[in-house]
């Protein structure tokens with residue numbers, strides 16, 4: 001049942017009694033959306049977030065009996081570290097999603113060795129243009145500060161990351177609160193997705209999400225919700 005809407009129907013609230021039930025339900029919704037895309041255009045483009053929340057969901061999705069050989073997986077964002085780093089989102093995806101049936105998917109990472117983050121972002125931007133945009137599914141996470149993707153409130157050039165008219169796919173991010181330089185999909189690519197889910201867990205994240213509804217300066221997650229042409233499906237468990 002949807003809670004009172006933030007800024008008029010910008011999200012639907014899907015609450016679950018526990019994190020396992022959320023993982024199964026979200027995996028089912030994503031599998032259906034990917035299958036619909038494959039039926040419609042012969043392929044499906046999926047972008048997932050990293051961090052600590054998604055592992056259970058990604059593992060549940062990996063077992064979905066769909067045509068994974070027609071699915072392309074990429075990342076919503078990535079820390080500027082190699083896949084061998086414990087901080088790597090590519091490493092998280094390899095360990096949790098690209099297993100079981102989903103092993104047949106094509107994975108397009110964001111990190112590669114480069115002189116610097118700006119060079120990496122430019123070459124990613126060029127390389128990812130050949131993917132079958134728009135995204136069919138995007139799974140966002142959210143930090144307690146209201147960031148999503150790598151749209152950190154203290155990011156240099158935050159308006160450029162959040163420009164709904166940007167023609168960029170990938171941009172570099174410098175933000176003191178991010179831990180290390182990041183590579184991120186732009187908001188413009190995210191809100192074009194056919195199915196947009198926000199996956200958050202725990203009371204802190206629920207409070208942070210509710211805080212995004214409060215009047216005052218808009219946190220990045222609120223900018224995404226307001227810019228999305230369709231309601232974002234929020235999946236939450238305590």
Ligand SMILES: O=C(O)[C@H](O)[C@@H](O)[C@H](O)[C@H](O)COP(=O)(O)O
Pocket residue numbers: 049050051052053054076077078079089140141142143147148149150
């Ligand atoms: O690279 C990342 O960290 C993510 O893409 C980021 O946007 C994440 O979704 C939030 O920071 C929540 O992270 P947790 O799931 O670890 O709380």
